[in-house]
Amino acid sequence: MADKSSDDGGPGVERTITLTDAVVAIAMTLLILPLVDAVDDGDLTDVAAVWAENGELLQSFVISFLVIYAFWLLHGNLFSRLAAAGRPAVRWxxxxxxxxxxxxxxxxxxxxxxxxxxxxxxxxxxxxxxxxLSTLTLAMTGLIHRAVGLPLGLAWLTTAVFALCLLVSLVSPQLGLYLLLLLIVAGRLEGVSAARRTRRGAS
Amino acid sequence: MADKSSDDGGPGVERTITLTDAVVAIAMTLLILPLVDAVDDGDLTDVAAVWAENGELLQSFVISFLVIYAFWLLHGNLFSRLAAAGRPAVRWxxxxxxxxxxxxxxxxxxxxxxxxxxxxxxxxxxxxxxxxLSTLTLAMTGLIHRAVGLPLGLAWLTTAVFALCLLVSLVSPQLGLYLLLLLIVAGRLEGVSAARRTRRGAS
Amino acid sequence: MADKSSDDGGPGVERTITLTDAVVAIAMTLLILPLVDAVDDGDLTDVAAVWAENGELLQSFVISFLVIYAFWLLHGNLFSRLAAAGRPAVRWxxxxxxxxxxxxxxxxxxxxxxxxxxxxxxxxxxxxxxxxLSTLTLAMTGLIHRAVGLPLGLAWLTTAVFALCLLVSLVSPQLGLYLLLLLIVAGRLEGVSAARRTRRGAS
Amino acid sequence: MADKSSDDGGPGVERTITLTDAVVAIAMTLLILPLVDAVDDGDLTDVAAVWAENGELLQSFVISFLVIYAFWLLHGNLFSRLAAAGRPAVRWxxxxxxxxxxxxxxxxxxxxxxxxxxxxxxxxxxxxxxxxLSTLTLAMTGLIHRAVGLPLGLAWLTTAVFALCLLVSLVSPQLGLYLLLLLIVAGRLEGVSAARRTRRGAS
Structure with a gap:
């Protein structure tokens, strides 16, 4: 049924963005629920006990929140490029x-x-x-950049970092998570490359 | 109280669409909660155990997510046709x-x-x-298509597939779910028919 | 801090409406969670058992969903009257x-x-x-109608029905809930009165 | 990755506001979940028992709801000042x-x-x-006020109240919570100061 949306009006880019923002916001916020549920158990009078009980849940909350936010930023970049190019319909x-x-x-x-x-x-x-998630974002980037006439640049870097983290996590899951910090480097490199592209496109 | 909204201003089509998009986004995202709750139990060190514990929940999550998304697309199609025809108020x-x-x-x-x-x-x-859900969508389609002067076309096909699946599931629930795949065929047929209609309407 | 919003820009009517629609949509959708949680218990192979387990939760879900939706419609009516009158700022x-x-x-x-x-x-x-909830809606109606120069009409009827239901429920909670059906009558009377007002205002 | 959003289009202020409103609305509404979960336990036929079971959860729900709402108002004030100044991009x-x-x-x-x-x-x-939360709001206020050329005024008062409450709560958590009522005074002082500033800015 999805295909029709391009031929046939469909919810349109604006409603798609609204839905995306809403799903992102809800997913971000639901991440706290395992922590809320964990409140029922354990000792609430001792700092060390509270941390022992909830520390790992907390870390996973923060990581996933930041990851979703970062992907939302990427999504926003893509759709604003699409809007800027005045080309709302992209196949697939x-x-x-x-x-x-x-x-x-x-x-x-x-x-x-x-x-x-x-x-x-x-x-x-x-x-x-x-x-x-990263591969799908890369696919969107590819489609949109082709449609608006931008090169792909270093957009694949993020995906490469996740692939590396996945491989490492098969041996050491802890190290795999730590390597997510490479995303900051990847993001900065991509950002520099994208900004250069934008400036060149503008001039 | 609902009737008044047409006579009396009401939240208007725009707020109705916002509310719809929000409810859709939340329902989609809440589907994951049974899986999140299930994390508390079971062995997390063995792939087979994790799958045995969560496999069926996962399948139901994916099916319902796709179903809600597909209905949201249909809803979007309908309301964009309504907007295109400049006829926001439809009785009922x-x-x-x-x-x-x-x-x-x-x-x-x-x-x-x-x-x-x-x-x-x-x-x-x-x-x-x-x-x-499908019958209500069909009813909306009927009302909106009549209001904007479009034929109903094959819009009843999706509903017929759900009716068939329901009947089959009374005997074999597993087979009833598998038959949902017929929706892809139905969606494509409806899409073709709707696209043809749109093109004819445009020319 | 709330008062400042009128003197000082504040989130504005538009963001207030967005927040309202979002809170309404989420509250509506969270109503299902007690039912989702109840799925873990009980026999899922017998219709009578499923109904015995969930019937009352289901009824409360449907009633509250309809109530929230009805109040959202009333809220929408009020804010669209405010917008129509071009008077977005109302004290309190x-x-x-x-x-x-x-x-x-x-x-x-x-x-x-x-x-x-x-x-x-x-x-x-x-x-x-x-x-x-009804009293607060009535208070909003009073403030907005005074600001845009409309009479209050029968807007107090809904509140009177809830007050009656509350009183009855102190003796028989079941009967108190049934009396909520009077809201349909009240809504229709209010709707007729509001529509008449609107038409008179338009002429 | 966040930095890019300013150089590179990004989701834009409008989508950021949408996301913010959605997260605020969801967080506000999820606050009720511990109460909903608590319904499964305890005696529902005795008022005193219901209050004993849920009274503290209720208070925490109301306090957090009001706090989130108040911060949302502050956020709204800030972003509407930014919009009024026609300066959407502020570093950090x-x-x-x-x-x-x-x-x-x-x-x-x-x-x-x-x-x-x-x-x-x-x-x-x-x-x-x-x-x-308050410190982050203060930081936003500082950045935005500097960008649009407004003095910081008494914006730090709220943060000072929270710092005081935190210090007190290390000795008496109950008293620390009660002191949150000072926020009403702080809010009023800030409001007066901000309104004066706005009027002077307008003249």
Whole structure:
């Protein structure tokens, strides 16, 4: 049914963006629920006990929140480029955006898993989910950049970092998560490259 | 109280669309909660155990997510046709949209049910919910198409597929769910028919 | 801090409406969570058992969904009258809207209560919540109608029905809930009176 | 990745506001979930028992709801000043807004904690979270006021109140919470100062 949306009016780019923003906001906020549920158990009078009980859940909350926010920024960049180029209809974009939303909505599940226990099953599942999300974002980037006449640049870097983290997490899930910090480097490199592109496009 | 909205200003089409998009986004995202809750139990160090624990919940999550997204696309098509025709007020539309939202908000419940156990009670309940959702969408399509002067075309096909799935699920709930794949065929046929109509209308 | 919003820019009517629509949509959709949680228990192979387990939760879900939707319609009517009159700033309105949102966000709690057990405590608590919501809506109606120069009309009728239901529920909670059906009559009377007013205002 | 949004289009101020409103609305509404979960336990036929069971959860719900609403008003004030000045891009603003959203999304967790038991751990954790939120709001105020050429005025007062409450809560968590009432005084002082500034700016 998704295909029709391009031929046939469909919810349009504006409603797609509204839905995307809403799903992102909800997914971000639902990440706190495992922590809220955990409040029922354990000792609330001792700092060390509270941290022991909730520390890992907290870390997984923060990581996933930041990851979703970062992907939302990327999504925003893409759709504002599309708007700037005055080309709202891109074949397959609606389809890929659907998958992207599905993965965003799914993310609270592996987040809760690594929050409970980081194992060689939950670590790779979490990082694999992020790799899928990143690949879908890359696919959107490819489609949109081709449509508006921009090169792909270093957009694949983020995806490469997630792939590396996934591979490492099969051996050491903890190290796999730490390597997510490489995303900051990747993001900066991509940002520099994108900004240069934009300036060149503007001149 | 719903009727007044057409006579009396009311929240207007725009706020109705905002509310619809928000309810859709939230319902989609709440579908993950049974999975998040299930994280507390079971072994997280063995892939097979994780799948055995969560596989069926996962499938029900994905199916319901896609179903809600597909209905949201249909809803978007309808309201963009209405907007294109410059005819925002359709009698009973606000009422039917209310029912539509109620069913969307309700869907996480039968989804959680089939995710726990697919039986001759939960299967038909789930598919019956989808049949109601589809019937309401068909009713909206009928009202809007009449208002903007479009034929109904094959819009009833989706509803017929859900009715078939429901009937089959009374005997074999598993087969009833598999038959949902017919929706892809139905969607494509409807899409072709709608696109043809749109092109004819445009020329 | 609320008062400042009128003197000092503040989030503005548009963001207030967005927030209202979002809170309404979320509260509506969260109503299903007690049902989703109840899926974990009980027999899912027998229709009678499923109904016995969930029937009352279901009824409370449907009632609260319809109530929230109806109040959202009333809210929409009010704010579209305000917009039509080109008078966005009304003293105390932002304050009352805050209270209105608080009660909407609170509603899932008494809803879950009557869904578990309808007693002479939970029934009046639920209906009392609705009475507060209705009183706040009436206060908004009064402020906005005075600002745009409309009479109050029968706007107090809904509130009177809730007050009656609350009183009855102190004796028989079940009857108190049934009397909510009087809202349909009240809504129709208010609608007729409002429509007449609007037409007179337009001529 | 956040920095790019200013150089490179990004989701833009409008989508940032949409996301903010959505996160605020969801966080506000999720605050009720610990109460909804608590419905499963305890006696629902006795008013005193219901209050004993839920009274503290209720208080924490109301306090956090009002706090989030108040911060949302402040956020709205800031962004409407920015819009009025026609200066949408402020360095670091997107970054700080991300942190602001993270704390808003996190708030249901300490809220559930003080709702279960107010101790010398949960009280300071709750008030510390509010202090962080307030500091981030102050930072946004500083950046935006500098960008649009407004003095900071008494904007630091709210933050000072939270810092005081936090310090007191280390000794008496109950008193720390009561002192939040000073926010009303602080808000009024800030409001007066801001309104004076606005009027002077307008003349």
């Amino acid at each position: 974009l609606s389809m890929i955006n659907m998958g992207w939303l599905l993965v965003i909505a799914f993310l609270p599940f592996p987040t809760a898993m690594i929050g409970r226990e980081l194992t060689r099953v939950t670590g790779p599942l979490y990082l694999g989910t992020l790799l899928v | 539309l606000s009422m039917i949209n209310m029912g539509w939202l109620l069913v969307i908000a309700f869907l996480p419940f039968p989804t959680a049910m089939i995710g726990r156990e697919l039986t001759r009670v939960t299967g038909p309940l789930y598919l019956g919910t989808l049949l109601v | 309105l932002s304050m009352i809207n805050m209270g209105w949102l608080l009660v909407i966000a609170f509603l899932p709690f008494p809803t879950a209560m009557i869904g578990r057990e309808l007693t002479r405590v939970t029934g009046p608590l639920y209906l009392g919540t609705l009475l507060v | 603003l997107s970054m700080i807004n991300m942190g602001w959203l993270l704390v808003i999304a996190f708030l249901p967790f300490p809220t559930a904690m003080i709702g279960r038991e107010l101790t010398r751990v949960t009280g300071p954790l709750y008030l510390g979270t509010l202090l962080v």
